Amino acid sequence: MEEKGREKAVAAMAACYQRFDPAAYLQYNYTPPRADFARKDSIVPWKLACLHRAFTEDDVSGELLVDIGSGPTLYQVLSGCEVFNKVILTDFLEVNRQELRRWLQDEAGCSLDWTPYLQHVCKLEGRRLSAWTEKAAKLRQVIADILPIDVHCSQPLAPDALPSAGADCLVSCFCLESVSPDLAAFTRALGHIWKLLRPGGHLLLIGALGESYYFGGPGVRIPVVPLNEAQVCASLKESSYTLIRLEVYTLPQDMRVGVDDVTGVFFAKARKD
Numbered sequence: 001m002e003e004k005g006r007e008k009a010v011a012a013m014a015a016c017y018q019r020f021d022p023a024a025y026l027q028y029n030y031t032p033p034r035a036d037f038a039r040k041d042s043i044v045p046w047k048l049a050c051l052h053r054a055f056t057e058d059d060v061s062g063e064l065l066v067d068i069g070s071g072p073t074l075y076q077v078l079s080g081c082e083v084f085n086k087v088i089l090t091d092f093l094e095v096n097r098q099e100l101r102r103w104l105q106d107e108a109g110c111s112l113d114w115t116p117y118l119q120h121v122c123k124l125e126g127r128r129l130s131a132w133t134e135k136a137a138k139l140r141q142v143i144a145d146i147l148p149i150d151v152h153c154s155q156p157l158a159p160d161a162l163p164s165a166g167a168d169c170l171v172s173c174f175c176l177e178s179v180s181p182d183l184a185a186f187t188r189a190l191g192h193i194w195k196l197l198r199p200g201g202h203l204l205l206i207g208a209l210g211e212s213y214y215f216g217g218p219g220v221r222i223p224v225v226p227l228n229e230a231q232v233c234a235s236l237k238e239s240s241y242t243l244i245r246l247e248v249y250t251l252p253q254d255m256r257v258g259v260d261d262v263t264g265v266f267f268a269k270a271r272k273d
Ligand SMILES: C[S@@+](CC[C@H](N)C(=O)[O-])C[C@H]1O[C@@H](n2cnc3c(N)ncnc32)[C@H](O)[C@@H]1O
Pocket: 014, 017, 020, 068, 069, 070, 071, 072, 073, 076, 091, 092, 093, 096, 149, 150, 151, 152, 172, 173, 174, 175, 178, 179
């Protein structure tokens, strides 16, 4: 696609996001039936287990963890906050950064109670359930910043946002495929965030498989690049990552609740050599 065409498609995607509703998005995706901790086959235990395992492997280490496209969610850094002493959250929209700041400052008006997520990760860590308050305090202590980001920019963050060496680890969940107009843009975005990572650092990438749209609020239909496993692997390779492992979860029929047409979720652990 020509440069002009690419810019128009990215601008159209940004326009879609102007109507994104954090509270509705959280309701659609982070409350039952999708977020049902009692169900063995629920997506939540699977995803939190993938993140817990990856963040507790010896090769994932360092000072700084950056979450790319955090949105209004925190589950993606609940394991990482025990490994890295500095966490930077990022998002394209001020409404999402505000939602994260409300939680960070323990203000009233948070759109979702993250306690069940904090408790579940404590369980994965072999801690007592009541340690969730300590985990919340730990997360509030290590979150160093909540920054604007645009993964379609060659330099997604402000020039002085990260140390010159880059981040030791990136995590990104349901972002790149849901903000990119097509597969080429998804792959380019992977390349842009690659530059934020130090050599030897890791990317923990979670995303949707087979998804062509989702609702980011009532009537806010947002297009998504439908991905399959082979495309995820090829895009990671094309944007210079070494894939360490790819895991896939197939969504049970009753979790296909009409807020999107996702059929599965992938978890990829990759390294920048
Ligand atoms: C589907 S949500 C994912 C949110 C969260 N990471 C999760 O796991 O649910 C996609 C996020 O990407 C953000 N976003 C939209 N355009 C973006 C861009 N150009 N660069 C980075 N993030 C963007 C949106 O604001 C939204 O928070």
